[in-house]
Amino acid sequence: MRYLPFLIVFTLFLIEGTWYQMVVPHPLENGWMLIPRFTIVTLIICAIFRGPVLGMFYGLSIGLLYDFIYTDVLGIYMFSAAFTGYLFAFKLPQVQRSFVWILIVSMLGFSVFESLVYVLHLSIGTIHLSGEVFFYHRLLPSLGLNALLAMLLIYPMRKLMRYLKLREQSRDEAV
Amino acid sequence: MPHFFSNKRLIILMVSIILLVAVIGFSTREREELTLPEQFVRDAVGVGQNVFQQPANMINGVVDTIRDIRYVYEENQVLKDRLDEYAMVASERDTLKQENATLQEMADAEESLGDYVTRPALVIHRSPDQWTETIGINKGSQDGIESGMAVITPEGLIGQIDRTSQFSSTVQLLSDGDPSNRVSAMVHTEDDPVYAFVEGWDEEREGLLLRKIESEAEVEEGQLVSTSGLGGVFPRGLTVGEIQEVGPDEYGLTQDALIKPVADFYNIEHVRVIEREAQNLDEQLLDEVEIDDEEDEEEIEEVPLEEGAGDP
Numbered sequence: 119m120r121y122l123p124f125l126i127v128f129t130l131f132l133i134e135g136t137w138y139q140m141v142v143p144h145p146l147e148n149g150w151m152l153i154p155r156f157t158i159v160t161l162i163i164c165a166i167f168r169g170p171v172l173g174m175f176y177g178l179s180i181g182l183l184y185d186f187i188y189t190d191v192l193g194i195y196m197f198s199a200a201f202t203g204y205l206f207a208f209k210l211p212q213v214q215r216s217f218v219w220i221l222i223v224s225m226l227g228f229s230v231f232e233s234l235v236y237v238l239h240l241s242i243g244t245i246h247l248s249g250e251v252f253f254y255h256r257l258l259p260s261l262g263l264n265a266l267l268a269m270l271l272i273y274p275m276r277k278l279m280r281y282l283k284l285r286e287q288s289r290d291e292a293v
Numbered sequence: 294m295p296h297f298f299s300n301k302r303l304i305i306l307m308v309s310i311i312l313l314v315a316v317i318g319f320s321t322r323e324r325e326e327l328t329l330p331e332q333f334v335r336d337a338v339g340v341g342q343n344v345f346q347q348p349a350n351m352i353n354g355v356v357d358t359i360r361d362i363r364y365v366y367e368e369n370q371v372l373k374d375r376l377d378e379y380a381m382v383a384s385e386r387d388t389l390k391q392e393n394a395t396l397q398e399m400a401d402a403e404e405s406l407g408d409y410v411t412r413p414a415l416v417i418h419r420s421p422d423q424w425t426e427t428i429g430i431n432k433g434s435q436d437g438i439e440s441g442m443a444v445i446t447p448e449g450l451i452g453q454i455d456r457t458s459q460f461s462s463t464v465q466l467l468s469d470g471d472p473s474n475r476v477s478a479m480v481h482t483e484d485d486p487v488y489a490f491v492e493g494w495d496e497e498r499e500g501l502l503l504r505k506i507e508s509e510a511e512v513e514e515g516q517l518v519s520t521s522g523l524g525g526v527f528p529r530g531l532t533v534g535e536i537q538e539v540g541p542d543e544y545g546l547t548q549d550a551l552i553k554p555v556a557d558f559y560n561i562e563h564v565r566v567i568e569r570e571a572q573n574l575d576e577q578l579l580d581e582v583e584i585d586d587e588e589d590e591e592e593i594e595e596v597p598l599e600e601g602a603g604d605p
Contacts, residue, residue, distance in 0.1 A: 132338070135418035135429075136345040140353055140560075153422045186334040188420040188427065190324070190456065193316035197309065235422070242317060245424050245470060247496075 119285065122278065123164045127176060130156040131183060150259040155228050158199065159268045160275065162206050162227040166220060167279035170207035177203030191242065198234040202227045217272055224268050225261060232257055332458035336433070339461035342417040343431055350415070350562055408570040409528040411445075412436060416561050417461065426452075426469035426494075430564060433460040441526045443567040449532035449555035450476070450520060454566065467501055467533070468494035468558050477524025478503060478533055480550075481517045482510070488521055491533060491552065498551055500537055506548040512539050518552050528569040 134154045142152055157180050165173025181199030185192045206227035213219040236252050239245045327335070361368075414430040432438050434457045442454045444464045453476070455465035465474055470493050479486040480503070487510040489503050506512055516536045522529030534552040542549045 132341050132345050134421040136342050137349050138421065139419040140349055140562075151423065155421070183334065183338060186331045187338055187418065187429065189425055190320060191317055192320040192331075193313045196316075197313040200309070232422075235424070238317075239424050242321060 119282065122282075123160075123168075123275075124176065124179075126275075127157050127160050127164070127180060128183075130160055131180060135188070149255050151256045152263045153232065153256060153260040154267075155231065155260065155264050156267055158202065158228055158231050159224045159264050160271060161199070161203050162224040163220060163268070163272060163275045164279070165203050165207035166209060166213055166223060167276070167283070168207075169209045170204045173203030173207040174200050175203075177201070191244065194235060194238045194242075198231050198238065201234065202231040205230070214276075220272050220276070221265065221268055224272075225265055228264050229257060229261060232260065327456050327458055335429075335458045336460045339417055339429065339431060339458075342429065343415070346415065346417050353562070409567045410570060411565040411567050412438070414438075414564050414566055416564060419561075425471070426466040426558075427455060427463045428452075428466065428561060429461055429463050430566070431461055432566065433458050433462050435459050437568070438462050438566055439526075439568075443520065443527045443531060443569075444564050445531055445567060446556045446561060446564055448557065449534065451554075451556045451558060451561065451564065453527070464564070466558055467491060467554065470494060475524075476527065476533070477521045478518050479521040480506070480510070480512050480536065481519065482512065484511075486521070487512055488523065489550075490524075491518070495551060498538070500551040500553050501534060503536070503550040503552050504542065504547070506539075506550060508541070508547055510548065512536060512548060512550055514539065518550075522569070526569055528567060531567070 134156055138154045142154075161173065161176045161180060164176060177199035178196060181196035184195035184199070189195070206223055208219075208223055213223060236245075236247075236256075240247075412432060414432040416428050417431045418429040420427055430444075438454055438457050440454050440457055440462075443450060444452050444454060450467065452464045452466040452469070453474075455463045465471065467474070467476065472493075474493060476491040477488065478491045479488050487506060489506040492502050492504045494500075495502050503518060514536055518533045518536060520527045520529060520531040520533065532555050534554040534556075536550050537553045538551040540549055541547075
């Protein structure tokens with residue numbers, strides 16, 4: 119049960135690379151790229167409830183998977199995901215209580231992650247895409263897509279997180 | 294981010310940035326093979342991706358079938374018309390094949406660059422952000438896949454094997470922007486074929502770039518481009534695409550062309566990995582012949598380059 123959040127993140131990771139690729143054409147006809155970052159969004163939601171250290175470890179492991187499976191260059195995703203997971207772990211009651219705050223924080227996290235990956239790729243020369251094209255054709259459309267997903271996930275994830283917390287508390291009391 | 298700005302954390306951040314640079318440095322140098330942990334993770338996740346992909350493919354297949362049913366009648370009409378044509382082409386092909394065989398026997402040619410064996414594979418993943426245009430397939434070095442082999446769909450060439458692990462491997466698509474991603478190709482003109490290189494994807498005009506075409510070569514729109522078999526492990530004659538535009542390159546020494554690929558790079562489900570037979574016919578002979586062969590190949594490959602560069 120404790121590892122359920124991670125299993126969810128991992129399943130989303132698999133979906134990003136398989137089902138999603140079959141459903142959504144790439145790029146869309148108007149040149150937009152809808153990049154699914156379901157893992158990052160979910161990871162940040164988890165981190166908001168469980169703190170920065172967990173965010174960092176989730177980020178490290180998911181980033182490692184990205185690095186190993188999709189690229190030859192190691193480190194880019196690992197660093198970016200761990201960094202975002204740690205940075206956007208706003209473990210504050212105000213944030214946890216509000217749907218809008220969680221949405222805003224996770225979207226901020228997504229943007230930072232995506233930009234970080236873009237800048238790192240650019241600096242080692244694997245891609246040559248201008249910042250403007252990146253911003254308008256990739257970041258903004260993907261932000262929309264991931265916001266949609268976040269809206270779907272925030273309620274069930276919050277429920278799960280609260281349930282896990284309750285379980286832990288009751289176990290502590292029992293001990 | 295109240296927890297972020299303390300000394301200890303800044304130090305950790307610095308250390309991890311240094312680590313990042315080190316790891317990037319380690320992995321961007323020319324590597325022959327993936328490290329063991331990388332292979333292990335790829336294979337392990339590959340199993341999961343396989344599980345996800347199989348039912349998705351099935352559903353996709355059913356949807357496609359339903360969509361196709363609507364056009365069955367029209368298609369049937371067209372196909373009936375073409376059936377007569379087919380019989381003619383088939384008999385013609387048989388004669389040509391026989392003729393070719395006899396001619397090859399006469400010329401003592403034991404192996405041709407056009408011979409190959411194929412292995413079917415299933416696409417199991419594609420990078421979600423597509424910064425690198427690679428896809429993963431469910432066959433690896435255990436199935437005899439080696440890095441550099443050509444990968445095709447029924448329509449035509451889509452790329453080459455980039456990295457292999459035991460049970461899965463990644464394919465670098467022709468559209469990948471990596472500078473090392475080049476394929477030796479030829480243009481079928483009315484006279485001799487013209488040799489050049491397919492080098493990456495043109496984002497603005499949406500097509501593959503064919504570069505280093507000799508400036509005198511008469512390359513025109515609509516001509517077919519296929520692999521030449523000169524640049525390593527690719528066999529000869531895999532279709533790449535059709536020429537769409539021709540123009541001088543940025544220095545005016547050679548010509549560049551834009552190719553409209555025949556294969557669809559976006560909806561790839563099943564692929565075939567191609568191994569050229571010409572190289573592994575005689576393992577023992579190979580050792581002696583290899584050196585000569587390689588020299589020959591390089592010479593042929595460089596001809597268009599040098600001539601192009603020598604032009605005023």
